[in-house]
Amino acid sequence: MRDRPEPASDPLSEVLRLVEARGVISGAVAAGGAWTTSTEITEPLKFIAVVRGGLRVQTDGVAPVQVGAGDVVILNHRREVTLSNAPGDAVPIRFELSATESFVRVGNGEQDVLLGGHVGVNDVGRQLLRTALPPMLHVRASAAEASHLHDLAARVYDEITGHRVGRDFAVGQLTQLLVLAVLRTHLDRTGSVPPSLLRVLTDERLRPAAAAMHAHPGKPWQLAELARLAAMSRTSFAERFRESAGVPPMTYLSTWRMLLAQRALRDGDASVGALAYELGYASESAFSNAFKREVGMAPLHYRLNSKARELASADSIV
CATH class of the missing domain: 1.10.10.60 (Homeodomain-like)
Incomplete structure (x- = not known):
C-alpha cells in the first residue's frame, strides 16, 4: 500500500500566505453626538471595527446592519458606505486623517469609537475572497467563537492613541490577528461559506x-x-x-x-x-x-x- 503523503500542516495558513493577506489600519475615530458620514470605497475589502458605542452600516446592494462594540464588518467589492449612529437625526461629518496622524476626534466625547482599514491581498486573493465572502460580512463579538474580537479591536485603538515606542509594529501585528479572527469565525459558521x-x-x-x-x-x-x-x-x-x-x-x-x-x-x-x-x-x-x-x-x-x-x-x- 502506498504511503499516505504528508499534508500541509495548516492549509488555511498556506492560503493566506499565498494571497498575502494582511490587515491594514487606516486610522481610528472617536465621535460624539449624533453623526453620519458617507464615503466612496477605494479598497476591494474594506473593514470597519467598532471599539465602543454602535452604528448602522449601509452599503450598496446590501440591507443595512446595526454594528455594536467589538463587531467587525468587511465590505467585499462595494462602491460606497454610509455610517450613522442616529439615522434621520444625524449631522453630516467627515473623518479626515492627515499624513502624520492616524487618530481623529469629531464632536464632544468618545461616544462612538471605530477603526477603519482594509484587508490587503494580491491579485490572486482578490479573486479568491471575492467569491468566498459575502458582499457584507458582519461578525458579531457576541458570537461564541468571536469573543476576543472586542479585546483585539480595543488593543489596536490603545496602540494608535498611546503613541508608545513600537506602536506601528504593534498595530500591524494586532490587525493581522483581528483579520484572522474574522475569517476564522466566518469559516466556522456552518453553511455560511459559498462553494x-x-x-x-x-x-x-x-x-x-x-x-x-x-x-x-x-x-x-x-x-x-x-x-x-x-x-x-x-x-x-x-x-x-x-x-x-x-x-x-x-x-x-x-x-x-x-x-x-x-x-x-x-x-x-x-x-x-x-x-x-x-x-x-x-x-x-x-x-x-x-x-x-x-x-x-x-x-x-x-x-x-x-x-x-x-x-x-x-x-x-x-
Missing part, C-alpha cells in the same frame, strides 16, 4: 485530500487516491468535493497549481520551464497553455505586468 477553495478547508472529510494537493501540487494525483485520503468512495468523494469547492477535484488541483504559479512568477525568478516541471506539467508549452486559459495571459506576460503594478495604494478611514 470555494476556502469552503473545502472547512470540510473535515475533504480536508486531508485538499491538504495533500496543497502540499504536493506537482504529484500526478488520481481521483481514487484522493478519495482514499478522505476515506470515501470515488463517487461520494467526487460529489462532495464538487458541492464544497464548486468544481471537480482535478479542476481544484489545476486552480491551486495556477495560484502557486502566479505567486512564483510575481515574486521569484524561476524559469517557466522549471516552474512547469515543479507543478507537474509534462512540458513548458502544456503549462503555458493551462496558465493562459486560467489567468488570461502567458506566464512571461503575467510576470512583466505584475512587476509594473507594484505600486502603493492609498487608504481612507472608512
Whole structure:
C-alpha cells in the first residue's frame, strides 16, 4: 500500500500566505453626538471595527446592519458606505486623517469609537475572497467563537492613541490577528461559506485530500487516491468535493497549481520551464497553455505586468 503523503500542516495558513493577506489600519475615530458620514470605497475589502458605542452600516446592494462594540464588518467589492449612529437625526461629518496622524476626534466625547482599514491581498486573493465572502460580512463579538474580537479591536485603538515606542509594529501585528479572527469565525459558521477553495478547508472529510494537493501540487494525483485520503468512495468523494469547492477535484488541483504559479512568477525568478516541471506539467508549452486559459495571459506576460503594478495604494478611514 502506498504511503499516505504528508499534508500541509495548516492549509488555511498556506492560503493566506499565498494571497498575502494582511490587515491594514487606516486610522481610528472617536465621535460624539449624533453623526453620519458617507464615503466612496477605494479598497476591494474594506473593514470597519467598532471599539465602543454602535452604528448602522449601509452599503450598496446590501440591507443595512446595526454594528455594536467589538463587531467587525468587511465590505467585499462595494462602491460606497454610509455610517450613522442616529439615522434621520444625524449631522453630516467627515473623518479626515492627515499624513502624520492616524487618530481623529469629531464632536464632544468618545461616544462612538471605530477603526477603519482594509484587508490587503494580491491579485490572486482578490479573486479568491471575492467569491468566498459575502458582499457584507458582519461578525458579531457576541458570537461564541468571536469573543476576543472586542479585546483585539480595543488593543489596536490603545496602540494608535498611546503613541508608545513600537506602536506601528504593534498595530500591524494586532490587525493581522483581528483579520484572522474574522475569517476564522466566518469559516466556522456552518453553511455560511459559498462553494470555494476556502469552503473545502472547512470540510473535515475533504480536508486531508485538499491538504495533500496543497502540499504536493506537482504529484500526478488520481481521483481514487484522493478519495482514499478522505476515506470515501470515488463517487461520494467526487460529489462532495464538487458541492464544497464548486468544481471537480482535478479542476481544484489545476486552480491551486495556477495560484502557486502566479505567486512564483510575481515574486521569484524561476524559469517557466522549471516552474512547469515543479507543478507537474509534462512540458513548458502544456503549462503555458493551462496558465493562459486560467489567468488570461502567458506566464512571461503575467510576470512583466505584475512587476509594473507594484505600486502603493492609498487608504481612507472608512
